[in-house]
Amino acid sequence: VRKQTFRLLIVEDEPALLRGLTDLFRGRGFDVITASDGAAGLEAALSGQPHLILLDIMLPRMNGYEVCRRIREEKMAVPIIMLTARGQEQDIIRGLDLGADDYVTKPFNLGELTARVNALLRRLEPTGSTCSFGDCEIDLVAQTVRRNGNPIALTAKELKLLLFLIENRGRALSRDAILNAVWGTAVFVTSRSVDRCVTTLRAKVEPDSHNPVHIKTLRDVGYRFEP
């Protein structure tokens, strides 16, 4: 079976890093296109129709936030992974709010980066009416959850949170994004409500709620669901 060739756009102004990433992904069978400034990156995103974009933030001519914002303004749903500096949580959250899907912090581990790329590309595959992870199976139509074949009871908020996480699997989600999606903007709740609901949900679906493998905490940022 011939696998689909994915086209990857890498926007990075540091020549050595751009070359290294290009070699890495070409070596893994990707069709790679590159740009070394923001304006060229936006142009390549619009004309090249990539399946995924690796986007640096600090770029000449147009920064990564602006590139991201303009891509979403064009209604392009292409997954975007931001390449960010460590310890810049506010910048990461800003990028996610502008429509980026995920991030890796520099200097990054190449294994981690390829795992994040693959997780987002898997989203392009069609999903069925059920989703399973660990020993849980969710019927997305009936909205019921079974663990080891036995039905488990989730509160309405836990269920809504779980369905939102599944729908956005592989994406980094800020607490605000989760809050808006699950609680809405009409009620007064804080991001602490998100953390509390995650804690009770983990107790019901994680193999070990103290060492979660599906609902991952992203320090100072939010959460990411990994089936």
Ligand code: CA
């Ligand atoms: Ca840069």
